[in-house]
Amino acid sequence: MRASHDLSRVSTSFDEHNIVPNAGLLPAAVLAQRIDLAGLIDRRLHLAKHGANGGAKALSVIGSMLAGGDSIDDVAVLRTGAAASLFDATRAPSTVGSWLRAHKWSNVRQLDAISRELLARLWTVGAGPQDLSGPLTIDIDSTIVQVHGPKKQGAAFGYTKVRGYHPQLATCAQTGQVLMSRLRGGSAAAARGAASFLTETISRVRGAGGTGQLTVRADSAFYSRTVIATAAKLDVRFSITARQDKRVRAAIAAIDEAAWAPIPYWLSTPEVSGADIAETTFTVFAGDKRHARQVRLVVRRVAPTPGSQLALFTTWDYHAFITDRDLPLDQVEADHRRHAVVEQTIAELKSAGLAHLPSGKFTANAAWLALAVMAHNLGRAVGHLAGPELDTATAASLRRKIFTMPGRLVHSGRRRHLRLPASWPWADPVQQALTRIAAIPMRC
Secondary structure (H helix, E strand, C coil): CCCCCCHHHCCCCCCCCCEECCHHHHHHHHHHHHCCHHHHHHHHCCCCCCCCCHHHHHHHHHHHHHCCCCCHHHHHHHHCCCHHHHCCCCCCHHHHHHHHHCCCHHHHHHHHHHHHHHHHHHHHCCCCCCCCCCCEEEEEEECCEECCCCCCCCCEECCCCCEEECCEEEEECCCCCEEEEECCCCCCCCCCCHHHHHHHHHHHHHHCCCCCCEEEEECHHHCCHHHHHHHHHCCCEEEEECCCCHHHHHHHHCCCHHHCEEECCCCCCCCCCCEEEEEEEEEECCCCCCCCEEEEEEEEEECCCCCCCHHHHCCCEEEEEEECCCCCHHHHHHHHHHHHHHHHHHHHHHCCHHHCCCCCCHHHHHHHHHHHHHHHHHHHHHHHHCCCCCCCCCHHHHHHHHHCCCEEEEEECCEEEEECCCCCCCHHHHHHHHHHHHCCCCCC
16 A cells, blocks of 8 residues: 555546456356346246346346445446446446336245246356255354334334344355345244245255255254254254253253263363263153154353353353254264354345345345345355355455456457456456356356
8 A cells, every 4th residue: 555656646537438347247247148147037027117128137236236236326336437338238226226116026036936046057057065965054044134214114123123124044054155035024033934934945955956965054043843843844954052941951950960071162271171062862842742852952061251240150151952963962063053154144145235225115125135145146156166265255255356356348359358457366266267157058
């Protein structure tokens, strides 16, 4: 940031017509062309009004989200400089706004079906799990998307005392991609509709080619009869945090002291174990003959942080979950803790497209969520195809290293050529992504 000259004397003018501010969107745009995402949207989405060129309008939103846009007005960045010549089918913010507000609930479900097909097409071309026949882990969770003002249809105060919406999300732990999303009102309980949500999520994974054993991980909000019954019905293993009611606390208290085994933990020292684990057999929902089920109750006890208030009242803080998996105790406990990766995906969604739900109309916001999921999955696919250096990069890293890379568009011999920055640190992964995407057969 330092310079040997007076930076305040540098003059500026907004008159360069050949600059593409987000030239790094090219790999994502080529991938969208190869799998015919715009054509899929045009065929599947049928709006009563403003329905023409739905694919172009949807891709305008998706492109702006990949570049970090979080509002309808941000679509305009794809129409600046030479971007309008490179991505010549983009639409203006006013057009996109009218298109979003024209969505009814049936159209939102059509977008969900498109998102399902997009996932399948990405996995088919190698932008998904490395082994579709191997085990896959599904993390389900809900989150609050805060909004401001009372005119947002469906927004309400929930358990967090924050006005907003309360969408459910299911993610694939192996890829970070979103498998399923559903927008709900702000006052909806975390697990409301979880059984049908899980059923549709499993259907999507199977439809995308995942044939191996599936495991669903969730927090205590999804500790319910219907969720566990649905997992059992669909032959899906589960690992769900237990609500520590009277029966669970009694089962924990009954564990013999000799059964506890120390594990590596951040509070551990050579002299003191920061955490121990143990397990016992437990019958969930014992009072309900239909849903009663014997499971493993796995418990982790953690020493409170020295000097904290909790350390004044208790020796251990207990964390329990139930599972029907047959992995060794230390492995199944460590794997359940990795459920926290779902929060990373939620944070990535909120770093751009899901930072706001921009419309006052509920169905427009539901459509916006579906498009944010498509943008996220497309971005993760580009990162995967770019090679190991960016395979696990966050959405913010992908934006910085690929999607917001500037370029200069030149025309030669009736062909377009992008001149990209010399010495760009991630030039090799970008070129690798373009090469691998160009090799994908064009879908039509």
